[in-house]
Amino acid sequence: MTTRRTFLKWTALSAALLSVKKSSARKISFPAGETKPIVISTWRHGIEANADAWKVLAEGGRALDAVEKGVMNTENDLRNQSVGLGGIPDRDGHVTLDACIMDEKGNCGSVCFLEHIKHPISVARLIMEKTPHVILVGEGAQKFALDNGFTLEKFDRTPESDKAWKEWLKKSEYKPVANFENHDTIGMLAIDKAGNISGSCTTSGMGYKMHGRVGDSPIIGAGLFVDNEVGGACATGTGEEVIRICGSHTVVEMMRAGHSPEEACKIAVERISKSPKNIKEMQIGFLAVNKHGEFGGYALQKGFNYAVQSQEIDNQLQDAKYLW
Ligand code: SD4
Numbered sequence: 261m262t263t264r265r266t267f268l269k270w271t272a273l274s275a276a277l278l279s280v281k282k283s284s285a286r287k288i289s290f291p292a293g294e295t296k297p298i299v300i301s302t303w304r305h306g307i308e309a310n311a312d313a314w315k316v317l318a319e320g321g322r323a324l325d326a327v328e329k330g331v332m333n334t335e336n337d338l339r340n341q342s343v344g345l346g347g348i349p350d351r352d353g354h355v356t357l358d359a360c361i362m363d364e365k366g367n368c369g370s371v372c373f374l375e376h377i378k379h380p381i382s383v384a385r386l387i388m389e390k391t392p393h394v395i396l397v398g399e400g401a402q403k404f405a406l407d408n409g410f411t412l413e414k415f416d417r418t419p420e421s422d423k424a425w426k427e428w429l430k431k432s433e434y435k436p437v438a439n440f441e442n443h444d445t446i447g448m449l450a451i452d453k454a455g456n457i458s459g460s461c462t463t464s465g466m467g468y469k470m471h472g473r474v475g476d477s478p479i480i481g482a483g484l485f486v487d488n489e490v491g492g493a494c495a496t497g498t499g500e501e502v503i504r505i506c507g508s509h510t511v512v513e514m515m516r517a518g519h520s521p522e523e524a525c526k527i528a529v530e531r532i533s534k535s536p537k538n539i540k541e542m543q544i545g546f547l548a549v550n551k552h553g554e555f556g557g558y559a560l561q562k563g564f565n566y567a568v569q570s571q572e573i574d575n576q577l578q579d580a581k582y583l584w
Contacts, residue, residue, distance in 0.1 A: 295455035298553045298570040299326060301448035302496045302545065305340060306567030307575055309333045313450055314569045323452040324363045324385075327460035331359075331381050334446045335462055338418050342444045345378055346418045347464020349425050351432065352471045355417060358463050358478035359384045364456035364488040370478040372397040376413050377405050381462045384478070394480065425468075434468050436498045436542050445477050447484060447494025449549045457549070459484045459492040466499065475499025481509035490516045491551055493525070497544030497560070505531045511548050521548035522556025522581065529558050529583050545580055560584060 297317040299310050313330030317323070331343075338346035349355045359380035360370035369388025372395060374380050383405045387396050396404055406412060417425065445463035452458075461484040463477040476482035476499035483499070485508035486492035493511035495502045502508075507528050514524035525546035532544050545564035549555040557566050557580035564582065569575040 295451055295453060296553055296571050297323075297450070297452050298549065298555065298568070299330060299448065299450040300547060300549055300555050300566055300568050301330060302446055302494065302547055302564075302566050303444050304565065304567070304577060305334050305337070305343070305446060306448070307577065308337075309446055309448060310567045310569040310575050313448065314575070317450060317452055320453050322454075323450040323456050323458035324361070326450040326452065327448045327458045328361060328381055328385055330448050330450070331446050331460045331462050332379055335379050335381060339420070341421055341424070341464075341467075343446050343463055344380075345376070345413055345415075345464075346421060348421050348467030349417055350465075350471045350473065351428075351434065351468045353417065353425055354471060355421065355464055356471075358465055358474055358483075359461060360478045360480055360484050361385050361388060361458070361460045362480060362484055362486040362492075363388075363458045364486070366487075368394055368480045370395040370480060371401045371405075372474045372478045373472065374398070374401050374405070377402060377410050378413055379410070381460050383410065384460075384462075395478070397474070428468055432468075434470075436466055445483075445496045447477075447496055447547060449486070449492040449494060449547065449555075451549065451551075451553055455551070457486050457488050457492045457551070459486045459494055461494050476502035476507065479503060481506045483508060485509045485512045487512050487516070489551065491521065491549050493521075493546055493548040495544065495546050496564070498539070498542040501532050501535055501537070501539060501542065501544050504535065507532070507544075507546060511546050515548060515550050520556060521550050521554055522558055524548055525556055525558035526581070526583075529560055532560065533583055547580075556580075558582065 309330040313326040316326040335344035357380040362368040493508040545559035
């Protein structure tokens with residue numbers, strides 16, 4: 261027979277067990293002390309971007325400034341057909357840009373479907389810092405940029421993107437291609453000397469998308485997510501699949517639960533692999549860094565790489581592991 265005393269004993273015991281379980285699942289503690297700065301970013305173009313970001317970090321600057329400066333390098337390069345105004349247009353011939361940025365305090369800004377402005381990442385930062393909003397899109401975003409000193413770039417497409425588009429028009433077949441020219445959206449994550457984490461992401465989106473389409477890259481939690489207590493993550497590849505699982509947020513939550521950055525990225529990729537869509541020919545990759553400065557990436561298929569610059573690693577490209 262259960263006496264009142266044994267009942268109380270068991271209740272107290274199970275409550276204690278429950279609280280142990282709860283706290284061990286939630287707890288993530290990182291040692292205090294001097295942090296070593298690091299910057300990581302997606303694809304081959306990450307090398308040049310990291311170099312610019314590192315100038316900021318090496319001088320003791322903020323991770324937020326580093327991730328903005330870094331990806332501006334990629335946006336500046338008109339030969340790049342997946343980031344900035346040199347990007348492949350949508351099916352109607354418009355180059356529309358998406359970007360977002362997030363700092364160590366959880367501030368974030370995003371711009372979607374922006375045309376004729378060279379640095380969407382800086383527009384995203386300005387939205388974060390100067391408006392009560394997180395996201396501005398299209399005409400409104402462009403007006404905001406122009407009102408704040410950005411200039412209108414008058415050309416519609418670079419000669420290379422124009423040529424590619426006209427070639428595409430012959431068949432007009434939309435098909436997201438894995439590892440498009442082996443360079444793609446740039447996502448960047450950095451930790452500064454103070455141990456603060458920030459991230460940025462900027463893209464011209466999937467080539468030949470429908471006019472008006474927005475992918476994962478400017479969506480906080482999908483293309484990018486930062487939690488200063490845990491780490492940061494960013495994504496590249498077919499955005500629809502990343503949005504479906506709130507990709508970068510998922511990666512950060514997996515790190516919070518105790519997984520390494522690579523394991524966390526792998527878990528997100530495995531979830532995507534169960535997509536209801538036909539994703540056999542698509543590429544999706546995640547990149548992550550935790551509060552310790554440990555980093556890792558994982559992709560659906562072969563070909564995803566990322567650039568790493570820290571005090572120990574001299575800006576080199578690393579191949580991500582992959583599922584298929
Ligand atoms: C998008 N994620 O617009 C971006 C494009 C990209 O590899 O990263 N492609 O869906």
